[in-house]
Each structure stands twice: as structure tokens, then as C-alpha cells.
């Protein structure tokens with residue numbers, strides 16, 4: 001992974017005091033706007049009881065048992081609300097997940113700012129020869145390749161700027177906003193608020209942290225996991241621990257993201273299955 005991008009994958013409190021994780025070299029972000037529940041809630045709802053919030057060993061064992069045996073409904077009692085700034089092509093993939101609730105800004109209602117995604121040079125890579133849907137990153141870039149990709153990235157940036165200039169000119173000439181936007185590329189950033197329960201979030205993470213998912217949405221999935229771990233550290237630890245045992249979730253050939261994240265979240269290295277307090 002691009003070392004610059006990695007730097008951004010940590011939680012900080014933003015100016016409105018919400019936990020935020022920056023992604024895509026700080027061009028996009030995920031904010032945890034709200035949440036309902038905690039690790040103990042999952043065990044309590046399974047027992048149909050109102051209990052305190054402390055997660056004891058017996059609760060942790062129950063959560064582990066339910067996670068292993070597809071007893072999923074207690075996980076639906078924990079809910080998250082996120083604000084997301086992402087390129088439109090990422091949001092298109094995200095919106096395939098029908099179990100989330102979404103509200104996205106309307107380009108019929110307001111003018112989109114000139115803000116499009118420019119991948120870091122190291123993150124462009126090339127089309128994989130073994131898998132039709134993914135790309136291979138080139139970690140040790142030969143000079144000629146680096147120069148070629150640098151030039152192409154500049155051409156890409158100019159094309160986005162030209163599209164945006166036409167968008168502005170059509171608006172100035174009186175085109176309706178709902179049609180002027182047709183010239184904009186899917187690299188434009190958009191924003192949404194998205195709500196999901198823990199069961200469906202885990203489903204999303206399993207699909208979008210997988211090595212077959214596009215690198216960009218994988219980065220958003222990582223941010224979601226890191227933020228969710230603030231609310232349900234034990235359960236998220238279990239999920240990430242389980243994924244880390246599967247080679248398909250080793251982020252890149254040179255880095256195991258899940259090991260890194262678990263070590264970070266639980267301050268443990270080497271990784272171990274998380275335990276209740």
C-alpha cells in the first residue's frame with residue numbers, strides 16, 4: 001500500500017468532534033455520525049434481557065458462538081450512521097448493498113464542487129493478467145514506467161478539469177443542473193449519509209475487504225471497520241481476526257492489512273483472538 005495512504009487510516013476527532021478516518025490520501029473520508037449499542041447489547045438481545053454494558057467472559061463466549069453459528073439477529077440491534085465522501089464510482093458499488101439506508105447530495109438541487117479523485121501514482125498499477133476484475137500494483141516501478149504513468153495521470157487530471165469547465169459553462173448558459181452534470185466523470189466526489197446495522201456491516205466488510213473488491217472501496221471498508229471498532233471492539237476484533245485467517249483478505253502481497261488493523265485496534269502484536277475484559 002502507498003505509505004501516504006496508510007498514514008491517513010487512523011481515527012481522529014474532526015472539527016465537529018466526530019470520529020473521522022481519511023481515505024484515498026485524504027481526498028475522501030468516513031465519519032462516524034452516530035451509533036446505537038455496544039458489544040454487550042448483542043449478548044443482551046440474544047437473552048432478551050436489559051443488562052449493563054460491561055462485556056464479561058460469558059457474554060464474549062455467547063457473541064463468539066452466535067458469530068460462528070450464523071445466529072445473526074442479535075447483531076442487528078447495533079446500528080451505525082456514517083457520513084461518507086467518496087468518488088461516484090465507489091458510491092455506485094456501495095449502493096448495491098441494499099440493506100443500508102442512504103441519502104446522497106443531489107446534483108439536481110446543488111452545483112457539485114470541482115473535486116475529483118486522483119489516484120496516487122503507486123496506486124495505478126496495471127490490468128491484472130490473471131484476474132479480469134482487479135489490477136496489479138507495481139511496487140518497484142521502473143523509471144520509464146513511472147514517467148509514463150506520471151504523464152498519463154496528468155492527462156487524466158486535465159480531462160477531469162475540462163469536463164468540469166464544460167459543466168460550469170453549461171450551467172452559466174442556463175442548462176438545468178440535472179442535465180449539465182451529464183458531462184461529469186464518475187471520478188467526481190459525492191457525499192452521502194449511510195446507516196447500517198452490525199449484521200449487514202459485517203456482510204459488507206466480508207465482500208468489500210476481499211482481495212477481489214476494488215482497492216478504493218476496500219479502503220473505505222477498512223475505515224468502516226476501524227470506526228465500528230470504537231463502538232463494538234470485541235465483535236469487530238472477532239470479525240477481523242477471522243478474516244485475517246483467510247489469505248483472500250491479505251490486503252496486498254507486501255502487507256497484511258487485517259493483522260495491522262487488529263494490532264492497532266487491540267494494541268496486540270502478534271494478533272490473537274480478542275478477549276473480554
Ligand SMILES: Cc1cc2nc3c(=O)[nH]c(=O)nc-3n(C[C@H](O)[C@H](O)[C@H](O)COP(=O)(O)OP(=O)(O)OC[C@H]3O[C@@H](n4cnc5c(N)ncnc54)[C@H](O)[C@@H]3O)c2cc1C
Pocket residue numbers: 096097098099100200203207208212213214
Ligand atoms: C468483488 C465484487 C464484484 C462485483 N461485481 C459486480 C458486477 O460486475 N456487476 C454487478 O451488477 N454487481 C457486482 N457486484 C455487486 C454484487 O453482485 C452485490 O450486488 C453486492 O455485493 C451486494 O451484495 P448483497 O446483495 O449480498 O448485499 P445486500 O444488498 O446488502 O443484501 C444482503 C443480503 O440480503 C439478501 N437480499 C437482499 N436483497 C435481496 C433480494 N432482493 N432478494 C433476495 N435476497 C436479498 C441477500 O441474502 C443478500 O446477500 C460485485 C460485488 C463484489 C463484492
